[in-house]
Amino acid sequence: MSETRQTTDDGQTTDSELAGGASASPGTDQPLEVTSGETRERTREEWVEHEFEGDAKLSVSDLDVYYGDDHALNGVSMEIPENSVTALIGPSGCGKSTFLRCLNRMNDRIKAARIDGSVRLEGEEIYQEGINLVELRKRVGMVFQSPNPFPKSIADNISYGPRKHGDLDTGLLANLLGRSDDDAVDELVERSLRQAALWDEVQDRLDDNALGLSGGQQQRLCIARALATDPEVLLMDEPASALDPIATSKIEDLVHDLAEEYTVVIVTHNMQQAARISDQTAVFLTGGKLVEYGDTDQVFEDPQSQRVEDYISGKFG
Amino acid sequence: MSETRQTTDDGQTTDSELAGGASASPGTDQPLEVTSGETRERTREEWVEHEFEGDAKLSVSDLDVYYGDDHALNGVSMEIPENSVTALIGPSGCGKSTFLRCLNRMNDRIKAARIDGSVRLEGEEIYQEGINLVELRKRVGMVFQSPNPFPKSIADNISYGPRKHGDLDTGLLANLLGRSDDDAVDELVERSLRQAALWDEVQDRLDDNALGLSGGQQQRLCIARALATDPEVLLMDEPASALDPIATSKIEDLVHDLAEEYTVVIVTHNMQQAARISDQTAVFLTGGKLVEYGDTDQVFEDPQSQRVEDYISGKFG
Amino acid sequence: MNVLPNSDGAGLRAAARRGLRRGRDFVDETPPDALVTVTVAAVSLLAAFAGFLAVSSLTAIPFAVFLVATGYGWLRHQELTARVLTLTTTVSTILVLGLILVFIFAEAWPTVQYATVNVFGVPIPGLRLFIETRWSPVTPPIQYSLVPMIHGTVLVTIIATAVAAPLGVAAALFLSEIAPRTVRELVKPGVEILAGIPSIVYGFIGFTILSPWAADQFDIVGQGTYLFVGIVVGLMALPTVVSVAEDALNSVPESMKSGSLALGTTDWQTMTSITLPAAFSGVSAAVLLGVGRAIGETMAATVMLRGSPGLTKPLYNVFYGNATLTSLIAANYGDADGLQLSALFVAGVILFVTVLFLSIGSQYIEARMRRKLGGAE
Amino acid sequence: MAGATDTALVSEDTSETEAVAAGAVGLAAVLFALSLASVFELVTITDPVAGVPMVALLGGLLVVLGFAVVTFGVGSRLGYVATDPRPTAGLLASGTFGLIWFVVGGLVASQTLGLGTAGWVVASLVTGGAAFAVSALPREDIGSTLPAGALAVFAGVVFLTGVIGPSWLWDLGWEQQASFNAEFTIPVLTAFCSLLVGWAAAKAYGGFGARGRHIGAYVLVYLNAISIIALLFLLVAFTVLKGLPGLFKGLAFGAGAGPEVTLVGVTFSLPVSWPFVMNGVALLNDVNGVLPAIVGTIWLVVGAVLFAVPLGIGAAVFITEYADRGRFTQVVEIATNGLWSTPSIVFGLFGLTFLVPRLGNQKSLLAGMLTLGFMLLPLVVITSRESMLAVPDEYRDASAALGVTKWQTVRSIVLPAALPGIVTGIILGVGRIAGETAPILLTMSGGVAPPGSQTVDVLGGFQLQYAPPFVTNPELMQATSALPYQLYSLITAGVGQSSNIGAIDEFRWATALILLVVVLGFYAVGIATRYYFRSKLQHE
Amino acid sequence: SGQSNPEADAPATEEEETDAPETTTSTPEETTESSAPQMLTAEGSSTVYPIANKGSSYWNSNAPPSDGEYWGSTDEATVPGWDEIETDLRLADYFASLYGFEPTDTQANPPFATSIGLSHSGTGCKSVRDGLVDIGNSSGPITAELGISESKAEENYVDHVVGRDGQPVVVSKDIYDAGVTQLTGDEVKQIYQDEITNWSEVGGPDQEIYVVGRAEGSGTDTSFRLNMLGSADASMEGVDTRKGQNQQVATVVQQNSGAIAYMALAFTGPQVLPIGIEFEGTLYEPDKDAEHTIFDSDYPLNRDLHQYTTITEDTPSGTDMREAAFINMFLTTFGQKLFVEDNNYIPLPTKDIESQKSKLPSQA
């Protein structure tokens, strides 16, 4: 594994070259009638270049996704720095979720999806033969738009991942043989719930069914569940869209804190939220194109693209 | 729910008066105890008084709606002037749709709903024994949030209402008896579609299935369908929420035109939209309370309630 | 399928009051001639039904009146007539179940009474049907024991379930979770079509191919084994189990499966730990449905079994097959009369009640699971 | 904690050890296929295959396979093979192995060594306990390979040494005699062992752990799916093959080849003569057929549909559109579900006691129609209800908002939108009742092999009269034949010997085939309809 | 007679076990202006079935006399009993015309159609009692089948005997081949009473005996118990399986090894082989050339094959014209040869034919 990590630099350089090539001639397949109220404008290469210190945790180059004939992502290239929050914004249907799901290959679950291009996790290509999907998804965790706890107890929800990975053993047999990891489980559950700022609310009912929690609690439980497997990257697809303001602000705080240890990529449709919590922001616009990517402050205060400016100022979307 | 958050985004946008709200840091702290992010404040009576010339088309007084134990509307009173556009805005779940559905007793269709209070249509109480619901709904038409054309041809969709009311007779029997109203139907279809600004787009395919239309066209078809029964009042529940910007602006124009002949009451989550198209605006806040009602300009430029101001400037919702 | 609301007296009284009020409102609001029409239709239909029950040749007259009344109502008061007619059809559906209950119980009663045993002076009707083991409807001493048939039915059902349940659930897992889309799209309708193979065809193949083969392999005297009837019935129930269980597995929300996969679990772990438990109610309903089919399966058993009621020796000897409740009826209804025919109805009652309980049980499981899962359907 | 099981993100190309495991899986598959072939008597166990008697071959392969798997497990334990095993094979595997070895120990002790009850119980407990311990205590690589491999080796040795040889016979010694012979036992044991070892090898191939269990389970699930599909396919193919000769006997084309029919007053000859479906059984026929049964089946279905569909749809309309959700709808739901699972023979009994005495006191077509109608009713209610519930409430709201009454809404909006589902449900239900034998056995069965002249003519049978019951139809009041019943009587009664049918076996299979065609035809149409409507809906 | 009456609203007569059938004669036949007589229906004995059914198919085919094949011979001159017939009418036309029915002169369209149901004697007797069919076929006397007295039977039913059966005991081919070609009456009795359970006890191979019986209530069962076991209520503990019809028994014996069964002559065959039975020192053999055979009238299991009709208000003679026309066909030389003897049954002697014919109404 150490070898593969060393190749990161090479990977990066190639990526940026590729990215340049990709955005060189994007205007050709622009549809004639612009139905979504956007002005015609050609995306410039430099708009999507984002300089940062350190290595890229994830680097995406020339990613194209098709659902059948539908071109959902169109030549997207971007590099995501480590231990930071990257926000993806854009109007509905512009491919944010699609992009996110490409990063841990959850798009494999969609039969109609066809994916071209390359995504590297610490320099290692995840779209290659022989990739261990299970391992990949352990390292790149995901939280979905609507909370989806398992119909199990709260504690079981948290310990589910590690248990299935064999890190924890609490079965009947393990108990009989006296090698049960019950204490480790308890500890893990507490730590994960604390990280997800849920511990105080649920500590007395860890054995209750998770479906009995409120929406916001469920969503934080899902975050805790993802954290329990100790991923390096955390993908979040509109994690707060189904929540009330209080729950939302808790999640926002949480995301902020997580960025110290994890690489967080978050999709949101709420521009204020993006502005509040992210270090860098990527703006997708209709047609599955990444139009602008850069420091959050810069993107919101001084967008380079006119369309992005229109979008941010609420003229459409 | 997601819509309201977009509202927040929109709250920061082009309206020059709101610019202050937009540039203000969005992370304004809110008191923790108030779950919906509102400050405590008592609604004053004068905030909901709206003076206008002429008679009220609809007058609502002391309307309370309960869904089981859930108090969805709380003592709402307001008068709606004739031939104007009244916008209802407010955060998700505040009872806008409930209020609207009370105006043509569509709430009767919800088994759990219990309604107290009075609604008068041109002075006539609609919550009284012996009211003819069919007649009421003919006079108070309704357009729903998501377009819901019947799976029939475009022409049949339009003529459905009048035909069922017996105003038109085009059945086999009628044809045999030689008193078919085919011409009347054609005329009605054309007139309604023209009113809904859809005629030009669909005149060549009136016999096609309405489900083949685009979302925006479908929504205008639904408006045309409602107009075909020649109502006096038109209730619209977020008619543009499922539509793209172009379609939205068409609907907005249409609403504007309709107000010359009809009394339009429209629910929207898009404050800019409310500001653009309505003559007066009613703001509902959590708890099913009508907090402010008045001239649209006044409500948006100089709200009397602090909570309404917070809401409009995107601090919550 | 539904959540039983808690039934307390107050609720019932309130419901009754509501019903009364609604009834009064209805009478108040309805135009008198519509009311008359509906009343005439209802009364004449009732009369027709009574006539039919009483085997009267005059049945046709009230029925004609009913037709005329509804015809008039349809033209003049369609709204009301439609409502009343659909209510009538609903009542008839329930009535069919009621009539089945009443008639087969009534027919079964003479034998139940005949088989009364006094236990400590308390007469227990029908007990002798279950404590004797000899079925001898003609040769004295006449005994109508159903024990051999119940034994046969139980054996066949156990074997059939052992075949259909694990294989069916595994196949359903394959179809809904594992199979590539093209395979799934071909196989799923195929399996559904196979659910329609008439049982007499299975019986035919069992009778001509399987039974002789089994007699040969296990060196048994004569043909007809519970083992192979069970296997055939299991195969017959298999498509049903697969199809219903597949639907249940498929209805587990994708978000739940994705949630598990996104944590880095294998497909198999997701299936066993998330999908199957979440679909448990549907899958068990599928299995119960299969068990119901197995219990009620008639023709394969009739054709393949020996048809001579008796217990196998030893009791777990599945290489012999005598009769099941269903095959008893099918093989003997033609020859039977009097108490023997009535005894066949007792067999019918047992079948009916058992399967009805299974059906209600599976509905209950499903309702409970749905409640437990909350919104997760 | 994480990192404890960290594995490489990308696995290298297939390693040699993996190839060994894959080879073992393949060998197990070959062995399984061989044993199936001998169960179906394609080869007998004494036949030489490649110069070796089948028994020896099976035994030898089992030994090889067993050793291969055990070697792999041990190699993994000793670290020669890179795998990712769990600390234990798990309760399910251990329990299963314990149980298997419990049985093996018991059988060896009681049958081979001839020990008494106490003896075999002790032996069983010892072997079973040992297998459980070997499976549960060591790491997964040993725990899941050793007991399986040992079993295969044991079975192989038993076959090779002739302890279970071709002439082996185990009389169970039951009062009603039954015994296992070698021809059955050897292939079945081989199949079982190859499944077990194949599973262990597949686990080994996946390197044990989560991935190994995944692969092991998938091997079994795939095998199960393939077997089921193959079996059911064989079943149909077999019937078709056997039935075709009889079905098309005497088929002829050409102008005027077929019988004369009269349609709307015009009489003409059909251009095709298909004796099996155009004739009954009669002396003067060259080829006998089942026309009366086909027509009887069609009328049965028509009658049942005419009875059940209006009732069922009406009931569904009431409970979805009019009734409040409450006790009443619950009762209807329970009743319909209960009716749906009621055994068909019970419907037959009901028809026998309720309908037959009331309809002329004899078995009749009408009684059969109504009985099948009762069976169809719950399905119509259930499917109609489901498809009406699936009609979006928006339609109803939209219609109500236009000031349209409820019944008008139901008629113009709900029913048309629900129609595809209803139609599909009805067709599937018809498929089911068309193949039912038991109910018509009790309520309708007429002649067993009627001549073509006794084909029912329901339409021609109606007569009007001035006294009640005004309309009569003797044809409805008479028993006729139907395909399932005809097949039943052909099978069990051995009818034919005295019915001039001739090639009775051919005739029976042809009858089975045509029944299959009719019933599966209904199903195929029903399912195709559903797919058609579904794709159409999705498209829009 | 008790013909079926579709529109009749007769209630079930289940409770009237022994009474005369309450057949409904108030038929609306007058209102139905159907010119064709109703179909003749028969139901019952599987033993009589081959006779009745073969007769029925000949009848329904209504072949022309030129088609000698369907009169039972390739050439009309060799048709058995042709000299009695000598007609140029079709088959059913001829026999029906004897009782006043108009010939149709069309193939497959007799003056009235016939339909024969297959079950067993008990059912046949009950059906004719309840008026469900015109003719009840039975291989046992109706008195035994319905449990009624001789006089009651004579009061209500007319018994037409159309042939005789010498009930054979059969074994499966393997047993026959192993040398069991004859048994004594006692041995058979012991086998059926579970006292002999292995073929080795009667000189056969060491194999369990698969004892096949007929359904209780069938004529064959009744006669077997009566004539072989000595009483109609004799116990039959040894029976492994019971089948409803002779045809089923034949199939079972054919498909199984080690089987023994009792049945009717028409169902024996190369796989279902009748064996000789020794009663009190006399061996009755299946071979027709032997000194004593199972076709002899003194063979203890010899029995009459009946077709019962009912006496009603409409047909006080008990036999209406359709029934007479059909039954008469069997009581001719032609019928006895084709339908009785060709089915391996025993034809009636001439004097019995005469006495049977005398029960029929006079011919037109």
Ligand SMILES: Nc1ncnc2c1ncn2[C@@H]1O[C@H](COP(=O)(O)OP(=O)(O)OP(=O)(O)O)[C@@H](O)[C@H]1O
């Ligand atoms: N499973 C799918 N099959 C086919 N097309 C899909 C699928 N999922 C998404 N799409 C299409 O791909 C495009 C991008 O979808 P995506 O869900 O990525 O958008 P998004 O930016 O997440 O939008 P939203 O804000 O609504 O979630 C859309 O046009 C959508 O219709």
Ligand SMILES: Nc1ncnc2c1ncn2[C@@H]1O[C@H](COP(=O)(O)OP(=O)(O)OP(=O)(O)O)[C@@H](O)[C@H]1O
């Ligand atoms: N059918 C119903 N049964 C029970 N409660 C309901 C029902 N419909 C609405 N409610 C509740 O009533 C309250 C008001 O709902 P309503 O739909 O009127 O809000 P809204 O302002 O239209 O919200 P949105 O912007 O989300 O459409 C909410 O709390 C909602 O949960």
Ligand SMILES: [Mg+2]
């Ligand atoms: Mg998305």
Ligand SMILES: [Mg+2]
């Ligand atoms: Mg709303």
Ligand SMILES: O=P([O-])([O-])[O-]
């Ligand atoms: O002649 P039987 O069928 O009644 O034996």
